[in-house]
Amino acid sequence: MRAQREKYYPLIPVLAGYLILFLIGREVTGMWQLMAMIAFYCALGQAFNIFLGMTGYVDFGYVAFLGVGTYGMALSISRLWRVEGLGIGIIPIGLVLAMVMAGLLSVAVGAVALRLRGAYFAIATIGVNEGFRYLIEGAKIWGGSEGIIFSGQMKKAFGKATASALSTFWADVMVFSIAVIAACITIYYMRGKIGYALTALREDEDAAKVMGINVTKYKIIAFITSSSLAGLLGASAWALKLTYVFPPDAFEIHYTVEAIIIVLLGGAGTLLGPIVGGLVYGLSKYWLAVIMPGFQLLIFAPIIIFIIVAFPEGVIGWVKRRIRGTALQNYFL
Amino acid sequence: MVGQQLVGNLIQGLVLGGVYGMATMGLSLIFGVLRVINVGHGAFIMVGAFITMWMFTALGLIPIIAIPVALIVGMALGFLFFYTAVRRLINAPELASLLATFAMGMLLEEVIKIIFGTEFRGYNWVVGKLTLPITVLPMSKVYAFVGSVAIATLLYIWFNKTRAGTAVRSVVEDSEGARVCGVNVDWVYALSFAIGIGLTVVSGILLTMFIPVGINPYMGGQYTLKAFVIAVLGGLGSPYGAFFGGVIFGLIENGSYTLFALIPGVVPFALTRFLSFVILLVILLIKPTGLLGAK
Numbered sequence: 001m002r003a004q005r006e007k008y009y010p011l012i013p014v015l016a017g018y019l020i021l022f023l024i025g026r027e028v029t030g031m032w033q034l035m036a037m038i039a040f041y042c043a044l045g046q047a048f049n050i051f052l053g054m055t056g057y058v059d060f061g062y063v064a065f066l067g068v069g070t071y072g073m074a075l076s077i078s079r080l081w082r083v084e085g086l087g088i089g090i091i092p093i094g095l096v097l098a099m100v101m102a103g104l105l106s107v108a109v110g111a112v113a114l115r116l117r118g119a120y121f122a123i124a125t126i127g128v129n130e131g132f133r134y135l136i137e138g139a140k141i142w143g144g145s146e147g148i149i150f151s152g153q154m155k156k157a158f159g160k161a162t163a164s165a166l167s168t169f170w171a172d173v174m175v176f177s178i179a180v181i182a183a184c185i186t187i188y189y190m191r192g193k194i195g196y197a198l199t200a201l202r203e204d205e206d207a208a209k210v211m212g213i214n215v216t217k218y219k220i221i222a223f224i225t226s227s228s229l230a231g232l233l234g235a236s237a238w239a240l241k242l243t244y245v246f247p248p249d250a251f252e253i254h255y256t257v258e259a260i261i262i263v264l265l266g267g268a269g270t271l272l273g274p275i276v277g278g279l280v281y282g283l284s285k286y287w288l289a290v291i292m293p294g295f296q297l298l299i300f301a302p303i304i305i306f307i308i309v310a311f312p313e314g315v316i317g318w319v320k321r322r323i324r325g326t327a328l329q330n331y332f333l
Numbered sequence: 334m335v336g337q338q339l340v341g342n343l344i345q346g347l348v349l350g351g352v353y354g355m356a357t358m359g360l361s362l363i364f365g366v367l368r369v370i371n372v373g374h375g376a377f378i379m380v381g382a383f384i385t386m387w388m389f390t391a392l393g394l395i396p397i398i399a400i401p402v403a404l405i406v407g408m409a410l411g412f413l414f415f416y417t418a419v420r421r422l423i424n425a426p427e428l429a430s431l432l433a434t435f436a437m438g439m440l441l442e443e444v445i446k447i448i449f450g451t452e453f454r455g456y457n458w459v460v461g462k463l464t465l466p467i468t469v470l471p472m473s474k475v476y477a478f479v480g481s482v483a484i485a486t487l488l489y490i491w492f493n494k495t496r497a498g499t500a501v502r503s504v505v506e507d508s509e510g511a512r513v514c515g516v517n518v519d520w521v522y523a524l525s526f527a528i529g530i531g532l533t534v535v536s537g538i539l540l541t542m543f544i545p546v547g548i549n550p551y552m553g554g555q556y557t558l559k560a561f562v563i564a565v566l567g568g569l570g571s572p573y574g575a576f577f578g579g580v581i582f583g584l585i586e587n588g589s590y591t592l593f594a595l596i597p598g599v600v601p602f603a604l605t606r607f608l609s610f611v612i613l614l615v616i617l618l619i620k621p622t623g624l625l626g627a628k
Contacts, residue, residue, distance in 0.1 A: 060431065138606070
């Protein structure tokens with residue numbers, strides 16, 4: 001029983017981290033937006049890490065799942081707002097729709113792309129992201145390139161005060177929750193059968209196959225989980241917060257790159273990595289935007305290259321190596 | 334009427350496709366030798382476009398003179414990036430090399446942004462027209478096509494007839510074996526990366542003939558994506574495959590545009606892009622060695 005509980009000790013620093021971020025946002029005036037942004041990056045990294053960190057496959061089209069999730073919420077609000085008696089119930093419907101749509105897309109993508117490995121997988125996923133965007137624009141699906149703007153409908157459906165509270169507060173609370181859910185799923189997977197299977201796969205896929213591990217099954221599970229969480233994140237952090245969706249923004253490849261940076265910075269395949277990566281990335285992005293606006297990317301680019309070359313294991317990977325064999329190691333994963 | 338338009342567009346597509354092909358050879362060369370995907374590919378094309386535009390508008394030099402300049406700048410950038418970062422990423426997981434090359438592209442974009450700003454620029458090199466029965470081609474585009482074919486041929490000769498080219502081919506075949514036979518594998522990596530980047534920067538010059546007002550620090554992204562499709566069409570890692578992949582891609586792009594334009598209520602330009610990614614996925618699934626791949 002005690003061993004059963006000890007397995008989940010590494011969740012303690014993660015949950016404490018999110019709680020501290022949340023409390024700083026609530027208690028210190030003017031900090032909520034910054035903390036919400038950091039929470040978004042942490043959640044993005046945490047969700048992305050479930051697939052990338054555990055399998056070693058680089059999904060370069062990850063942002064597509066956030067984009068589709070954004071559309072899920074946008075469609076639910078813009079199509080259902082007139083329906084009597086739904087009221088605030090539209091939001092859970094939107095979240096479920098976002099998750100289902102992202103999940104379905106991930107099944108379709110997974111069926112095709114997960115047969116490929118390494119560089120071919122990365123290229124295929126970029127193709128899916130771009131292809132989906134141009135399908136929406138080209139065939140004029142869901143408003144085509146004009147996108148969906150639903151701030152007016154949100155105000156009419158929920159009232160001005162509620163709509164504004166949804167955008168400025170509840171959307172961010174959802175982001176925090178998604179980050180925590182993603183962290184819990186991560187540790188559940190890591191400590192379970194799927195974690196061992198994926199570790200074997202990451203180290204040597206062919207050997208794992210020969211050992212009788214159903215690698216495809218576990219890859220797909222990790223892929224769908226990670227993608228559905230991305231859908232939820234899109235529905236809350238993008239749709240509810242911005243109250244519009246345009247294809248070029250929803251499928252912008254830079255968000256995938258940000259997710260990769262966060263995971264790599266913190267340490268791929270670690271539980272605590274994404275929160276550290278998200279914190280460092282979010283804070284430095286914010287700080288650079290304040291002290292030298294317009295030059296953030298110029299400064300970031302060489303730093304990224306330096307980190308990849310010098311610290312490929314990330315902050316938590318490095319810490320884990322230093323504390324191996326000490327009492328602390330039970331709390332770091 | 335439509336038939337004539339289609340043939341005319343296909344001729345335009347052939348000319349553009351040759352340049353697309355040349356613009357992808359660098360990507361394929363680098364992947365073939367180093368097994369690294371250059372996600373920042375388009376940014377190097379952008380650098381070439383800015384070099385030629387600057388030489389044309391500020392110094393009054395025609396784009397032909399820009400070719401050696403772009404090649405030198407490109408190879409210098411290639412060596413610089415190779416020895417600072419890429420060298421250590423050759424055997425690292427994809428994650429590292431994908432992100433590092435993306436960051437290199439980002440760095441170039443931001444540097445160019447600071448020098449030239451973000452507005453769209455362009456120049457027009459007027460050197461007459463070539464009138465065909467069905468369509469009219471500006472001579473500048475014809476020169477770009479001829480230039481692509483010439484560069485592709487030169488690369489072919491270098492690859493197959495020189496000692497250095499043979500060394501590169503031996504590393505592609507089997508890097509360990511090449512090392513045992515006394516090939517300086519690290520130098521081959523460096524040289525291939527530099528030549529790959531040099532070719533890509535040069536291709537930026539040729540591409541500007543097709544985009545009179547499309548030069549911008551962030552113009553590269555779409556060419557990176559097109560280059561992926563083309564490289565896969567030709568078989569990732571094969572520079573000549575990439576050249577012919579480019580020709581096929583140019584034909585498909587222009588041909589399908591003409592046909593999509595017949596469907597009412599759609600955006601033909603976006604559907605053309607959609608089609609190219611469908612092709613990408615289909616080829617990756619059924620024949621990942623490319624349409625021309627032998628293996």
